[in-house]
Each structure stands twice: as structure tokens, then as C-alpha cells.
Amino acid sequence: MMTLNRRRLGSSEFMVSELCLGTMMFADQTDEATAAAMLDRFLAVGGNFVDTADSYAGTGSEKMLGRLLSARNADIVLATKCGNPLPGVEGSGGLDPEWIGRAARMSLERLGRDSIELFYLHHDDNKTSLDEIVHAVGRLIDDGVIATWGISNFRPWKIVEMVALADRAGIARPVAAQPCYHMLNRIAEADYIPACRHHGIGVVPYSPLARGVLTGKYRNGLPPGSRAARGDRRMMETEFRDETLALAARAAEHADARGREPAHLALRWVLANDAVTSVLIGPKNLEQLDAYIAASQCPYDEEDETVLSGLCMPGTTPVPNYMDPRQPLHGRRVDLGRGGR
Secondary structure: OOOOOEEEOOOOOOEEEOEEEEOOOEOOOEOHHHHHHHHHHHHHOOOOEEEOOOOHHHHHHHHHHHHHHHOOOOOOEEEEEEOOOOOOOOOOOOOOHHHHHHHHHHHHHHHOOOOEEEEEEOOOOOOOOHHHHHHHHHHHHHOOOEEEEEEEOOOHHHHHHHHHHHHHHOOOOOOEEEOEOEOOEOHHHOOHHHHHHHOOOEEOOEOOOOOOHHHOOOOOOOOOOOHHHHOOHHHHHOOOOHHHHHHHHHHHHHHHHOOOOHHHHHHHHHHOOOOEOOEEEOOOOHHHHHHHHHHHOOOOOHHHHHHHHOOOOOOOOOOOOOOOOOOOOOOOOOOOOOOOO
């Protein structure tokens, strides 16, 4: 039986599988019996890196995962996140230090763990000072609530600043970062990935298949139940554009010519970046999980790299006026009273 390769997670002591099982669909589109089968399959091939978040399925993902893990003697590195509002929980959301502390302990209880191996800050709230955030994380480490921490959906300059603040305060640096990264969105290559590489932070990209665009499933329209068919706002504003669909078709043509699956080559393209520790996958059923596992074993050579990396310039995206709604820009603040008469 094949076994997933393992790589060191940043500067931590954790050796994690090159695929990280994302459980966003657990307790949502994935029922508990299916989730159990998926977890067992993942563990059977050497997977040991599992990712969730307090907000997934309104805390349902964490609760389901906690039940599944309590019934299995599995040695895993479990990651969860905080930052999004939770239904029925007053004061939830954001990265206020008090909420970070509460959120981590609530996740710990739902997951049934003694400690959380990796605790991500899900996204910047653009109001809490980075110094306060770093010290809140430091207290969680001191209290044994979490072992390590990471960031997701933060601007690169803020990641670098948090590293500096952590060093200054004697707090452990973040060990992992989650950018959106795939062959049709290479923005992370400009500053995000180089910053992580320089500071010893493991890169764990999400959306390696461009939210399904790189699987080839949209070549003949919108499959019922797909994200595009549902009009997923984030996808429609980012990946599901004429420019990306045209390039995805070219990637699929290359895969066809080489007798490979488009999704397999798309995943291998991400894994081929030496800064990438593990790729976050989000299957909703066993069939999709098996496809990801098979993709990790897909041959990938210089010809593939030349063709696929030629679709999009390094550090860019082919989409005009691209803007991820989860990461607004704040570089232009206008003062009409400056200058002139």
C-alpha cells in the first residue's frame, strides 16, 4: 500500500503528511458515516495532518471530528482556527485577545483534546493590534492549550511583523501559514511564500484545484451541486472567470495529452514548490479523497513544469482587477484636503 510522504512543519518538531485532510465539509455536506470512512482511509495511507475550524458547519465540524478521533487511537497533528463569528456565541469573531483565549479553549473542549497541536488565526480582523494578537497566542502556549500556532489569510508584511513581535517577546514564532495558491493564482509567490521560507514557516496552501476549476469538470458547463452552480461568491469573484477557465482548459489539454488527470497534475504542481509542507485538501466524500491520494503519487516532470508554470506569470493572477473579498486592500486612504487650493 502506498504511503504519503511526510515533511517537517516549519520550525516545529511535527512531521506531517504532504496532504492535510480538511474537514470543512464534515457535518455539512459530509455525514458522520462518510466522514469516518474518509478519516480511516486517510490514516491508512499514512495521513496524519488534519485541519478544521471552529466556524466550519457552525462548530459542527469540530464536534464531529472530536467524536471520530475519540474512537480512534490515531497519532495526528490536528489544526483548528479561530476568527470567524460563531452562531449563538456572544462576542465571538475577530482576534480580540479575550476571544482568542475563549475560542481556543472552546475548540479544545469540542475536539476532546488535551492540547491543540496547531492553532491558526483564520484571518486578520484589521483592527486588533498585531502585538496584542501575538501575546494572546503566547499565553495559550504557556498555558498548554496549544502547542504551536499559524496564520491564514494575512498579508505578508503582517506575517513578518508578527515574527518580529514574537521574537522580541520571547514567544514561539508561527510554524505554518495558509495562503490560497494554485497554478492560476501565483500571487503568494511574490512576497508571501518568500517571507515564509525566510522565517522558517511551513506553507500549507488551500484551494490547490482552484475551487474545482482545475479539475476539468467545468469544460462542459456547470455540474449540478458544484460551487459554480451554487453561485459561490468567493469563487465567482476569483477563480470562476473567463481568463481562468481558458487557462484551465489548456492545462486539461496538456493532462489529456500525457494521459493524466487534470486534477492530479494541478495538485502535483503545488507540491513541487519546495516551500510547500503540505497541501490542504477538502474532499466531501471517499471518492474525492481517493482522487487526492492518487494525485499525490502522480508523475510530474520538467515538461509538466514548463507547460503548467507557463500558464500564469510568477507572482500574478491572469484575472483583471482580481480581488479576494476576504482580503481587502488598505493601501489607499484619501485625504482630499491635502495640497491644492
